[in-house]
Amino acid sequence: MTKLNQIKSFKDWQEAFDEVKRAVDEYHNKFREELEKMKKIDETKQYKFNEIIRMLEDSELPKGTILTSELYPNSYPLIVEEALYCDTLFNKSGDSPELSSRLIRNSWTIKLPKEDKYYLKAPESFGSGYLNRNVITNNYTIFTKSETKLCKTKFTQSEIDAMPFDTSFFKKIKVEDE
Structure with missing residues:
Protein backbone atom coordinates (compact mmCIF):
# COMPACT_ATOMS: atom_id res chain seq x y z
CA MET A 1 0.00 0.00 0.00
CA THR A 2 1.15 3.51 -0.66
CA LYS A 3 1.62 5.81 2.32
CA LEU A 4 -1.23 8.29 2.71
CA ASN A 5 1.16 11.23 2.24
CA GLN A 6 2.36 9.67 -1.03
CA ILE A 7 -1.03 9.39 -2.74
CA LYS A 8 -0.67 11.10 -6.08
CA SER A 9 -3.36 9.54 -8.24
CA PHE A 10 -6.88 8.25 -7.99
CA LYS A 11 -5.58 4.69 -8.38
CA ASP A 12 -3.25 5.15 -5.36
CA TRP A 13 -6.13 6.63 -3.39
CA GLN A 14 -8.43 3.73 -4.36
CA GLU A 15 -5.82 1.14 -3.31
CA ALA A 16 -5.34 2.87 0.04
CA PHE A 17 -9.10 3.10 0.53
CA ASP A 18 -9.60 -0.59 -0.35
CA GLU A 19 -6.94 -1.66 2.15
CA VAL A 20 -8.51 0.40 4.93
CA LYS A 21 -11.95 -0.97 4.01
CA ARG A 22 -10.62 -4.57 4.19
CA ALA A 23 -9.19 -3.87 7.65
CA VAL A 24 -12.46 -2.32 8.85
CA ASP A 25 -14.49 -5.25 7.47
CA GLU A 26 -12.17 -7.72 9.21
CA TYR A 27 -12.58 -5.82 12.48
CA HIS A 28 -16.39 -5.79 12.06
CA ASN A 29 -16.46 -9.53 11.50
CA LYS A 30 -14.45 -10.15 14.67
CA PHE A 31 -16.66 -7.68 16.59
CA ARG A 32 -19.84 -9.45 15.38
CA GLU A 33 -18.42 -12.80 16.49
CA GLU A 34 -17.68 -11.40 19.96
CA LEU A 35 -21.18 -9.90 20.22
CA GLU A 36 -22.74 -13.25 19.37
CA LYS A 37 -20.75 -14.87 22.18
CA MET A 38 -21.97 -12.33 24.72
CA LYS A 39 -25.01 -13.34 26.72
CA LYS A 40 -27.84 -10.84 26.50
CA ILE A 41 -29.73 -10.01 29.69
CA ASP A 42 -33.46 -10.56 29.24
CA GLU A 43 -35.33 -7.89 31.20
CA THR A 44 -38.57 -9.91 31.00
CA LYS A 45 -37.09 -13.05 32.62
CA GLN A 46 -37.14 -13.88 36.34
CA TYR A 47 -33.64 -14.66 37.70
CA LYS A 48 -32.61 -16.63 40.78
CA PHE A 49 -30.47 -14.80 43.31
CA ASN A 50 -27.43 -17.02 42.59
CA GLU A 51 -27.68 -15.99 38.90
CA ILE A 52 -27.70 -12.34 39.99
CA ILE A 53 -24.59 -12.90 42.13
CA ARG A 54 -22.78 -14.62 39.23
CA MET A 55 -23.64 -11.73 36.88
CA LEU A 56 -22.46 -9.28 39.54
CA GLU A 57 -19.16 -11.15 39.98
CA ASP A 58 -18.66 -11.33 36.19
CA SER A 59 -19.36 -7.56 35.84
CA GLU A 60 -22.31 -8.21 33.53
CA LEU A 61 -24.61 -5.83 35.40
CA PRO A 62 -23.79 -2.18 34.72
CA LYS A 63 -23.85 0.43 37.47
CA GLY A 64 -27.39 1.67 38.02
CA THR A 65 -29.07 -1.65 37.22
CA ILE A 66 -32.20 -2.09 39.35
CA LEU A 67 -33.24 -5.52 40.63
CA THR A 68 -36.78 -6.06 41.86
CA SER A 69 -38.28 -9.05 43.66
CA GLU A 70 -41.29 -10.73 42.08
CA LEU A 71 -43.03 -10.83 45.47
CA TYR A 72 -42.09 -7.31 46.61
CA PRO A 73 -41.65 -5.29 43.37
CA ASN A 74 -42.13 -1.85 44.93
CA SER A 75 -40.74 -2.27 48.42
CA TYR A 76 -37.52 -4.16 47.90
CA PRO A 77 -35.48 -2.93 44.91
CA LEU A 78 -31.72 -3.49 44.89
CA ILE A 79 -29.37 -1.24 42.91
CA VAL A 80 -25.99 -2.18 41.43
CA GLU A 81 -23.33 0.34 42.50
CA GLU A 82 -19.54 0.47 42.70
CA ALA A 83 -17.99 -0.24 46.09
CA LEU A 84 -14.22 -0.11 46.54
CA TYR A 85 -12.84 -2.72 44.12
CA CYS A 86 -16.00 -4.43 42.92
CA ASP A 87 -19.67 -3.89 42.18
CA THR A 88 -22.17 -4.67 44.91
CA LEU A 89 -25.87 -4.40 45.70
CA PHE A 90 -27.48 -1.69 47.81
CA ASN A 91 -31.06 -1.12 48.87
CA LYS A 92 -32.80 2.21 48.27
CA SER A 93 -31.46 3.54 51.60
CA GLY A 94 -27.90 3.01 50.37
CA ASP A 95 -27.21 0.10 52.74
CA SER A 96 -26.07 -3.39 51.81
CA PRO A 97 -29.08 -5.72 51.98
CA GLU A 98 -29.30 -8.17 54.85
CA LEU A 99 -28.84 -11.69 53.52
CA SER A 100 -32.08 -13.52 54.28
CA SER A 101 -34.02 -16.47 52.97
CA ARG A 102 -36.47 -14.00 51.41
CA LEU A 103 -33.62 -12.41 49.46
CA ILE A 104 -32.28 -15.75 48.24
CA ARG A 105 -35.58 -17.55 47.64
CA ASN A 106 -37.31 -14.89 45.52
CA SER A 107 -37.05 -14.51 41.78
CA TRP A 108 -35.70 -11.18 40.55
CA THR A 109 -36.27 -9.00 37.52
CA ILE A 110 -33.39 -7.00 36.05
CA LYS A 111 -33.95 -3.46 34.74
CA LEU A 112 -30.84 -2.18 32.99
CA PRO A 113 -30.06 1.54 33.12
Missing part, protein backbone atom coordinates in the same frame (compact mmCIF):
# COMPACT_ATOMS: atom_id res chain seq x y z
CA LYS A 114 -30.91 3.48 29.96
CA GLU A 115 -27.84 4.57 28.03
CA ASP A 116 -27.71 7.99 26.40
CA LYS A 117 -27.63 7.95 22.60
CA TYR A 118 -25.78 10.32 20.29
CA TYR A 119 -25.70 11.37 16.65
CA LEU A 120 -22.19 11.69 15.21
CA LYS A 121 -22.12 14.74 12.93
CA ALA A 122 -19.37 14.79 10.33
CA PRO A 123 -17.25 17.91 9.73
CA GLU A 124 -18.21 20.36 6.95
CA SER A 125 -15.57 18.84 4.66
CA PHE A 126 -17.69 15.67 4.58
CA GLY A 127 -20.83 17.57 3.62
CA SER A 128 -22.22 18.04 7.16
CA GLY A 129 -23.94 14.65 7.20
CA TYR A 130 -24.27 12.21 10.07
CA LEU A 131 -22.64 8.84 10.60
CA ASN A 132 -24.92 6.01 9.45
CA ARG A 133 -24.38 2.27 9.96
CA ASN A 134 -26.08 -0.23 7.68
CA VAL A 135 -27.49 -2.85 10.09
CA ILE A 136 -27.13 -5.67 7.57
CA THR A 137 -23.64 -5.07 6.18
CA ASN A 138 -22.29 -3.02 9.13
CA ASN A 139 -20.79 -0.56 6.65
CA TYR A 140 -20.57 3.09 7.68
CA THR A 141 -21.55 6.06 5.51
CA ILE A 142 -22.19 9.78 5.94
CA PHE A 143 -25.80 10.68 5.21
CA THR A 144 -28.88 12.11 6.99
CA LYS A 145 -29.67 11.63 10.67
CA SER A 146 -32.98 9.91 9.93
CA GLU A 147 -32.89 6.41 11.37
CA THR A 148 -34.64 3.57 9.52
CA LYS A 149 -34.94 -0.18 10.01
CA LEU A 150 -31.87 -0.66 7.81
CA CYS A 151 -29.84 2.37 8.84
CA LYS A 152 -28.76 3.20 12.39
CA THR A 153 -27.82 6.80 13.22
CA LYS A 154 -28.13 6.87 17.04
CA PHE A 155 -25.27 5.31 18.99
CA THR A 156 -24.54 4.70 22.67
CA GLN A 157 -21.13 5.67 24.03
CA SER A 158 -20.12 2.00 24.22
CA GLU A 159 -21.05 1.55 20.54
CA ILE A 160 -19.03 4.66 19.65
CA ASP A 161 -16.04 3.37 21.61
CA ALA A 162 -16.26 0.03 19.79
CA MET A 163 -16.20 1.59 16.30
CA PRO A 164 -13.21 0.43 14.29
CA PHE A 165 -12.04 3.97 13.45
CA ASP A 166 -11.24 7.23 15.19
CA THR A 167 -14.48 9.07 15.92
CA SER A 168 -12.90 12.11 17.57
CA PHE A 169 -13.42 14.37 14.54
CA PHE A 170 -17.20 13.81 14.67
CA LYS A 171 -19.31 16.19 16.73
CA LYS A 172 -21.25 14.16 19.31
CA ILE A 173 -24.85 15.42 19.61
CA LYS A 174 -27.04 13.96 22.36
CA VAL A 175 -30.33 12.55 21.10
CA GLU A 176 -33.18 14.13 23.01
CA ASP A 177 -35.81 11.75 24.39
CA GLU A 178 -38.35 11.12 21.70
Whole structure:
Protein backbone atom coordinates (compact mmCIF):
# COMPACT_ATOMS: atom_id res chain seq x y z
CA MET A 1 0.00 0.00 0.00
CA THR A 2 1.15 3.51 -0.66
CA LYS A 3 1.62 5.81 2.32
CA LEU A 4 -1.23 8.29 2.71
CA ASN A 5 1.16 11.23 2.24
CA GLN A 6 2.36 9.67 -1.03
CA ILE A 7 -1.03 9.39 -2.74
CA LYS A 8 -0.67 11.10 -6.08
CA SER A 9 -3.36 9.54 -8.24
CA PHE A 10 -6.88 8.25 -7.99
CA LYS A 11 -5.58 4.69 -8.38
CA ASP A 12 -3.25 5.15 -5.36
CA TRP A 13 -6.13 6.63 -3.39
CA GLN A 14 -8.43 3.73 -4.36
CA GLU A 15 -5.82 1.14 -3.31
CA ALA A 16 -5.34 2.87 0.04
CA PHE A 17 -9.10 3.10 0.53
CA ASP A 18 -9.60 -0.59 -0.35
CA GLU A 19 -6.94 -1.66 2.15
CA VAL A 20 -8.51 0.40 4.93
CA LYS A 21 -11.95 -0.97 4.01
CA ARG A 22 -10.62 -4.57 4.19
CA ALA A 23 -9.19 -3.87 7.65
CA VAL A 24 -12.46 -2.32 8.85
CA ASP A 25 -14.49 -5.25 7.47
CA GLU A 26 -12.17 -7.72 9.21
CA TYR A 27 -12.58 -5.82 12.48
CA HIS A 28 -16.39 -5.79 12.06
CA ASN A 29 -16.46 -9.53 11.50
CA LYS A 30 -14.45 -10.15 14.67
CA PHE A 31 -16.66 -7.68 16.59
CA ARG A 32 -19.84 -9.45 15.38
CA GLU A 33 -18.42 -12.80 16.49
CA GLU A 34 -17.68 -11.40 19.96
CA LEU A 35 -21.18 -9.90 20.22
CA GLU A 36 -22.74 -13.25 19.37
CA LYS A 37 -20.75 -14.87 22.18
CA MET A 38 -21.97 -12.33 24.72
CA LYS A 39 -25.01 -13.34 26.72
CA LYS A 40 -27.84 -10.84 26.50
CA ILE A 41 -29.73 -10.01 29.69
CA ASP A 42 -33.46 -10.56 29.24
CA GLU A 43 -35.33 -7.89 31.20
CA THR A 44 -38.57 -9.91 31.00
CA LYS A 45 -37.09 -13.05 32.62
CA GLN A 46 -37.14 -13.88 36.34
CA TYR A 47 -33.64 -14.66 37.70
CA LYS A 48 -32.61 -16.63 40.78
CA PHE A 49 -30.47 -14.80 43.31
CA ASN A 50 -27.43 -17.02 42.59
CA GLU A 51 -27.68 -15.99 38.90
CA ILE A 52 -27.70 -12.34 39.99
CA ILE A 53 -24.59 -12.90 42.13
CA ARG A 54 -22.78 -14.62 39.23
CA MET A 55 -23.64 -11.73 36.88
CA LEU A 56 -22.46 -9.28 39.54
CA GLU A 57 -19.16 -11.15 39.98
CA ASP A 58 -18.66 -11.33 36.19
CA SER A 59 -19.36 -7.56 35.84
CA GLU A 60 -22.31 -8.21 33.53
CA LEU A 61 -24.61 -5.83 35.40
CA PRO A 62 -23.79 -2.18 34.72
CA LYS A 63 -23.85 0.43 37.47
CA GLY A 64 -27.39 1.67 38.02
CA THR A 65 -29.07 -1.65 37.22
CA ILE A 66 -32.20 -2.09 39.35
CA LEU A 67 -33.24 -5.52 40.63
CA THR A 68 -36.78 -6.06 41.86
CA SER A 69 -38.28 -9.05 43.66
CA GLU A 70 -41.29 -10.73 42.08
CA LEU A 71 -43.03 -10.83 45.47
CA TYR A 72 -42.09 -7.31 46.61
CA PRO A 73 -41.65 -5.29 43.37
CA ASN A 74 -42.13 -1.85 44.93
CA SER A 75 -40.74 -2.27 48.42
CA TYR A 76 -37.52 -4.16 47.90
CA PRO A 77 -35.48 -2.93 44.91
CA LEU A 78 -31.72 -3.49 44.89
CA ILE A 79 -29.37 -1.24 42.91
CA VAL A 80 -25.99 -2.18 41.43
CA GLU A 81 -23.33 0.34 42.50
CA GLU A 82 -19.54 0.47 42.70
CA ALA A 83 -17.99 -0.24 46.09
CA LEU A 84 -14.22 -0.11 46.54
CA TYR A 85 -12.84 -2.72 44.12
CA CYS A 86 -16.00 -4.43 42.92
CA ASP A 87 -19.67 -3.89 42.18
CA THR A 88 -22.17 -4.67 44.91
CA LEU A 89 -25.87 -4.40 45.70
CA PHE A 90 -27.48 -1.69 47.81
CA ASN A 91 -31.06 -1.12 48.87
CA LYS A 92 -32.80 2.21 48.27
CA SER A 93 -31.46 3.54 51.60
CA GLY A 94 -27.90 3.01 50.37
CA ASP A 95 -27.21 0.10 52.74
CA SER A 96 -26.07 -3.39 51.81
CA PRO A 97 -29.08 -5.72 51.98
CA GLU A 98 -29.30 -8.17 54.85
CA LEU A 99 -28.84 -11.69 53.52
CA SER A 100 -32.08 -13.52 54.28
CA SER A 101 -34.02 -16.47 52.97
CA ARG A 102 -36.47 -14.00 51.41
CA LEU A 103 -33.62 -12.41 49.46
CA ILE A 104 -32.28 -15.75 48.24
CA ARG A 105 -35.58 -17.55 47.64
CA ASN A 106 -37.31 -14.89 45.52
CA SER A 107 -37.05 -14.51 41.78
CA TRP A 108 -35.70 -11.18 40.55
CA THR A 109 -36.27 -9.00 37.52
CA ILE A 110 -33.39 -7.00 36.05
CA LYS A 111 -33.95 -3.46 34.74
CA LEU A 112 -30.84 -2.18 32.99
CA PRO A 113 -30.06 1.54 33.12
CA LYS A 114 -30.91 3.48 29.96
CA GLU A 115 -27.84 4.57 28.03
CA ASP A 116 -27.71 7.99 26.40
CA LYS A 117 -27.63 7.95 22.60
CA TYR A 118 -25.78 10.32 20.29
CA TYR A 119 -25.70 11.37 16.65
CA LEU A 120 -22.19 11.69 15.21
CA LYS A 121 -22.12 14.74 12.93
CA ALA A 122 -19.37 14.79 10.33
CA PRO A 123 -17.25 17.91 9.73
CA GLU A 124 -18.21 20.36 6.95
CA SER A 125 -15.57 18.84 4.66
CA PHE A 126 -17.69 15.67 4.58
CA GLY A 127 -20.83 17.57 3.62
CA SER A 128 -22.22 18.04 7.16
CA GLY A 129 -23.94 14.65 7.20
CA TYR A 130 -24.27 12.21 10.07
CA LEU A 131 -22.64 8.84 10.60
CA ASN A 132 -24.92 6.01 9.45
CA ARG A 133 -24.38 2.27 9.96
CA ASN A 134 -26.08 -0.23 7.68
CA VAL A 135 -27.49 -2.85 10.09
CA ILE A 136 -27.13 -5.67 7.57
CA THR A 137 -23.64 -5.07 6.18
CA ASN A 138 -22.29 -3.02 9.13
CA ASN A 139 -20.79 -0.56 6.65
CA TYR A 140 -20.57 3.09 7.68
CA THR A 141 -21.55 6.06 5.51
CA ILE A 142 -22.19 9.78 5.94
CA PHE A 143 -25.80 10.68 5.21
CA THR A 144 -28.88 12.11 6.99
CA LYS A 145 -29.67 11.63 10.67
CA SER A 146 -32.98 9.91 9.93
CA GLU A 147 -32.89 6.41 11.37
CA THR A 148 -34.64 3.57 9.52
CA LYS A 149 -34.94 -0.18 10.01
CA LEU A 150 -31.87 -0.66 7.81
CA CYS A 151 -29.84 2.37 8.84
CA LYS A 152 -28.76 3.20 12.39
CA THR A 153 -27.82 6.80 13.22
CA LYS A 154 -28.13 6.87 17.04
CA PHE A 155 -25.27 5.31 18.99
CA THR A 156 -24.54 4.70 22.67
CA GLN A 157 -21.13 5.67 24.03
CA SER A 158 -20.12 2.00 24.22
CA GLU A 159 -21.05 1.55 20.54
CA ILE A 160 -19.03 4.66 19.65
CA ASP A 161 -16.04 3.37 21.61
CA ALA A 162 -16.26 0.03 19.79
CA MET A 163 -16.20 1.59 16.30
CA PRO A 164 -13.21 0.43 14.29
CA PHE A 165 -12.04 3.97 13.45
CA ASP A 166 -11.24 7.23 15.19
CA THR A 167 -14.48 9.07 15.92
CA SER A 168 -12.90 12.11 17.57
CA PHE A 169 -13.42 14.37 14.54
CA PHE A 170 -17.20 13.81 14.67
CA LYS A 171 -19.31 16.19 16.73
CA LYS A 172 -21.25 14.16 19.31
CA ILE A 173 -24.85 15.42 19.61
CA LYS A 174 -27.04 13.96 22.36
CA VAL A 175 -30.33 12.55 21.10
CA GLU A 176 -33.18 14.13 23.01
CA ASP A 177 -35.81 11.75 24.39
CA GLU A 178 -38.35 11.12 21.70
